[in-house]
Amino acid sequence: MLERIRQTAHFLTSIQSIEPKIGIILGTGLGGLIKEIKPIKVIDYDQIPDFPVSTVEGHHGKLIFGTINDIPIMAMQGRFHYYEGYTMQQVTFPVRVMKMMGIETLIVSNATGGLNPDFKVGDIMIITDHINMFGTNPLLGKNIAALGPRFPDMSQAYDKKLITKALEIADRNNIEVKQGVYLGTSGPTFETPSEYKLFRIMGADVVGMSTVPEVIVARHMNMTCFGVSIVTDSGVPGQIVEITHEEVQQVAAEQEPKMTKIISELIAQIRN
Numbered sequence: 001m002l003e004r005i006r007q008t009a010h011f012l013t014s015i016q017s018i019e020p021k022i023g024i025i026l027g028t029g030l031g032g033l034i035k036e037i038k039p040i041k042v043i044d045y046d047q048i049p050d051f052p053v054s055t056v057e058g059h060h061g062k063l064i065f066g067t068i069n070d071i072p073i074m075a076m077q078g079r080f081h082y083y084e085g086y087t088m089q090q091v092t093f094p095v096r097v098m099k100m101m102g103i104e105t106l107i108v109s110n111a112t113g114g115l116n117p118d119f120k121v122g123d124i125m126i127i128t129d130h131i132n133m134f135g136t137n138p139l140l141g142k143n144i145a146a147l148g149p150r151f152p153d154m155s156q157a158y159d160k161k162l163i164t165k166a167l168e169i170a171d172r173n174n175i176e177v178k179q180g181v182y183l184g185t186s187g188p189t190f191e192t193p194s195e196y197k198l199f200r201i202m203g204a205d206v207v208g209m210s211t212v213p214e215v216i217v218a219r220h221m222n223m224t225c226f227g228v229s230i231v232t233d234s235g236v237p238g239q240i241v242e243i244t245h246e247e248v249q250q251v252a253a254e255q256e257p258k259m260t261k262i263i264s265e266l267i268a269q270i271r272n
């Protein structure tokens, strides 16, 4: 695996001229950030050796190299979900490649069902911690010591300094944000009412089908992580209604400008 990561990183370094410092996974709700990127090179996933190809509706498979507020970044337009049938190693391969290219900070976004009764549909939540309920872990198997330790620490997976900065940015721009715990599960089913209830009892504020694998792998390699969720539907007892992927996309799209504002300002403040 190490060799494949190296080869892909080398390929991506050779086809463009910038040295990105920040990797962004443009999950649901962050599509609008594309407009903030001054592109230098865009490449389809299927042109990249060893990259999986995205299949889910509403996600496009492109890697974008460019700058946001003059900071060199690499953005994934479209991520790989475990529910699509990829292995955990495939889902997290791009994060491995990012680190190999010298990227030290990972920024992710996602759509979620709200579990905290204080949250409402449309809320933005800065992720303070996560719970892995995928029933698996991308680090299972032989550890590659060159990438990270056998037993990675997860005591502060989401960077406190970036959380503080994001809260300041939100405050300054009069954007209301919540903070809380993201629970990641495989999907593709949305939760039954009993599952939503269970996840709330477990200590989660929102539930979604991504992010946890990527952040585990990023932390394995000691990358700094920041994540933000949009509450696109409610898993709070009494508020649960039938939902569709289209509705999730719709709510997320409405919140895009706020997400874009927070993340683009946050990037301007990251200099490493």
Ligand code: HPA
Pocket (backbone or CB within 6 Å): 111, 112, 113, 114, 187, 190, 191, 207, 208, 209, 232, 233, 235, 248
């Ligand atoms: N559950 C899991 N994933 C989700 C949800 C949900 O309710 N909404 C958007 N992604």
